[in-house]
Every structure is written in structure tokens, then in C-alpha cells.
Amino acid sequence: MEAIQPRHISDEIKGFLKNVDFNTCLTCGTCAGGCPVSGISGELEGWDIRKVLRKLVYGMVDEIVDSKFPWVCTGCGRCIHACPMKIDIVYLMKIMKKLRDRDKVPGILHKGVLKVLETGNNMGIPEKIYMDVLDIVGEELREQPGFEDFNLPIDKDNVDVAFYPNSKEISADSDDMKWYWKIFHAAKANWTIPKDNWEAVDWGIFTANDEASMTLAKRKIDFVKSHNIKRLILPDCGGGSLGARSSIEKWKAKDPSLAIDYLYIYDIFIEYMKEGRIKVDKSKNTKIHTWHDSCKHGREAERMFGQGKYDEPRWLLQQCTDNFVEMHPTRENAFCCGAGGGAWAGPYKEERNYYGRKKAESIKNSGAEVVVVGCSNCRDQILRGLKPKYNLNIEVKYIWEIIAESLIME
């Protein structure tokens, strides 16, 4: 039997790995205990994050980079949250993704990154189709009582907030945009959406392509600056918000003149409610509601920026219903739905649904009839992945869907 020999590690990889101190790892396995990947079957059977860390200690970097493990990890951050030594496993998995040759990035993720860099949106939707869809959705909204004078503000100067759609809304789920639009209209908001480079989400963060994330954030900064817009609403997509926010902060550190103000979608709706600009009717929502914490709005935002968005969506939801229950575990301990980190758009459906089983249990145990979310990936995974897979008898709604459908129009 041969002894295990550490593989040769290139200087490039050493450069990446020098930010992670494996000597502090207690090999306690707390990370694996809290990670939904543990216990997985199929190609990754027997793998868990503790074992991955040990392999890396032995220098088996290639084995991890070539495996699907980093792409099954959703970057939910439950491991580092639980780790007594706070080893940055999310960062480590990002490095493993970064080391994958771009032409071997699984599924369509890298293709989407190239498309957004080239065309301004992940799916390469031409301007004509984008504008046609916006026109038609606007026209449909004007047919609803209270919205007869709705006009979609595109590329407006000197407005209060800029808001970005995502390509899923333009290509398929276009009616979903009406909820945002209704709220802005009811609040008499001074807002705009961009005509070019309109993609909200950031697949650079899903493929560990920092350069792409920086480019996408710079486009948003340029749009806000050139139109003299007061604030950017960060994308609802968890990864999109984290990618945009961290890259905007990096640009600001490089050049303070690029600083822009931004806020989360929850914050703007709270403003509208507290200022009395929108009013909602609680009697419309009598079913039992629960809140699903997006990891990137909650735990990961807290770790990276010092505060997670836990209270804000709960406050909003409780303005719309008196029938609210928590899931367990919740807030910073909540389980990921399984779709984060690009897993929803990725090709590993079985692994994604396995990952989400813990969330499905939390949902079932809560007794809720309506699961409310604030991230489009979480929504799709819970509605189209977990609900059929685990026979969940639930409705899945966006928080802005509930607000929009409960609006009292004056």
C-alpha cells in the first residue's frame, strides 16, 4: 500500500488558498452536521463538507475542482455559521468553482454569463422583444381598476429609485412584474427601469466570475449616476443582491466617486407603508402564512455586511396578515431551499431537491398554508421543485405579490 502523497499545488492555487487557514479546523464535523448535502447518494455518496476539507488539507485540490460538489453546494453559509473556528467554507467553495475551466462549468451558467456581458441580459433577449413584453404587460395592467393611468417609466432621469427586472420575467413569468408595478403605482413612486443592460441578476456570483460581477455592478452604478437617480433597489434574487452589493462596495473602495446609495426591496416597501403611501387590507389573507429566509438576504448578508434582512420581510408580511407562524429552524439557522448559488439554473436537479428536503420538513412542520418568499430562485425551487417532490400542500407567494393583492386603492 502506498502512502498518500500530497499533490503538487500550483502557485495560483496556493495564492487563492492562502486566505483559508486549515490549521484552525478542529475536524469536529459541525459543518457537515448542519449541511443538507451530507448523506447524499449517487456520484457524491460518502462525501460531505468535512471530508472535502480533509481532502483539501491533503492537497487533493484537483479532485474537488473536478467533482460536482462545489456546484451542489448552494453557498448557504450554514456551515460557517455553525463552525466554531469560523473557517470560510463558502469562500473555499467559491475558489473551487473558480478553478474549474470555464468550458467545464456545469450547465448553462457560464453561457448565461457570456450572454449578459454581450447583450445585457442572461438570455440574450433582443431589445425589441424586451420592449414588446413591457408594452403588453403595461397594457394589461391598465385594464385593471385603479391602474388605468399606469405608465411604465423607462430610463427616467432624476427619480427616487431604479428597479431592475430579470430575464425570467421577460421570457416567461411576465405577469409577475405586475405586482411590483402595482405597488410603485399605488405609492405614486418616482421610479424607473433601464432600457439597456436591464438584467437584475448576477450569474457571475454563481460561477465565481468576479470580473463579470464587477462589470454588472458597474453597469448599475453607471445607470444610477448617469440618470441622477437617488437609490438603486438591489435585485430581489438573493445571489443577485449579494453580487451587486459586494461589487458596488468594491467599486466604492477603489474609487469613492463611484459610491451609490442602495436598498433592499423590503426597505422601499416599508418606507411606502410607514409614510402611508400604500395601505393594505389584512382581511384578504386569512390563511396561515410563514416566511422563508433567503440565505443571501439573511445569513450571508449578516456575515458579509453585519446585518441580515430578517425583521423587515416579517414586518411587511405581518402588515398583510394576522395569521403568521415561524418555521423551525428559522432566521440565521434556517435551511436553504436548495436552489441557491446557481443550483436552480444548474443541471443537478436530484441533488438540488435532496438539498431542499430539510426546508420541505420545516415547511410541513410549520403547518403553514402559504409560504412567502422574497427571492425568485427560492420561489421557483419551493413551488416547482419541493412542492411536487415532497407533496407539500401549500401555496408559494412573493411578499410583493401579497402586498400588491392586498392594496387598498384610493
Added chain:
Amino acid sequence: MSFELNGVFYQTDKEGYLENPENWNKEVAEYMASTVDTELTPEHWQVIEILRDYYQEYGYPPQVKVIVKTMQKRFGTEKGNYKYFYQLFPKGPYLQAYKIAGVSNPCKWM
């Protein structure tokens, strides 16, 4: 994957969409329709024509809302509505209409 029609081979992706939409012709449409249990009528062809027109002009297939709106403009509200569209293509735009029109499905990962 591929299929053969009149001695010509056509490549498809793993979900059965025509690999190269430029190779599309009416025989291909008939063949694709047979793979999704559809017998093409003149009404189907009106929708397929819109899909092809859009694709030729913009290099991208139109979203279902755009198809319905264009149907409304060309043939009036009787044919320009969702109910009519889904009667023709009950499996939906992506699984049925796009496939028959030989355009790739940009939404297959959604």
C-alpha cells in the same frame, strides 16, 4: 441526436429541439409536430408563421404574450387570446409551438 427526412439529416438537441433553426422547413415542422402529438391545421400555421417571422427578424423567438398580441393584430381578438393559443398548443409555447417552429427554447432551464 438526429432524424432523417427525404435523405437529409437534421440534428436535434437532447430535448428534441432543432439544433440549427436555419435548417427549418415545412417538412421539418410536420415531423416535429408528430413528435408532440399535433396535427397541423391552417390555424397552427398562422402561429408558426409569427414565430418564424420574429425569429428571422430578431434572431430570437417571441414570448407567448407577444405571439398572442400579434395574433390579435393580424386576426382580431377572436384568435388573439390565450385560450385560443392554448387550444392549439395545449402543451404550451415552449414544449409544442417553439419545437414545431424549429426555434430553440431559451427557457428550457427556467
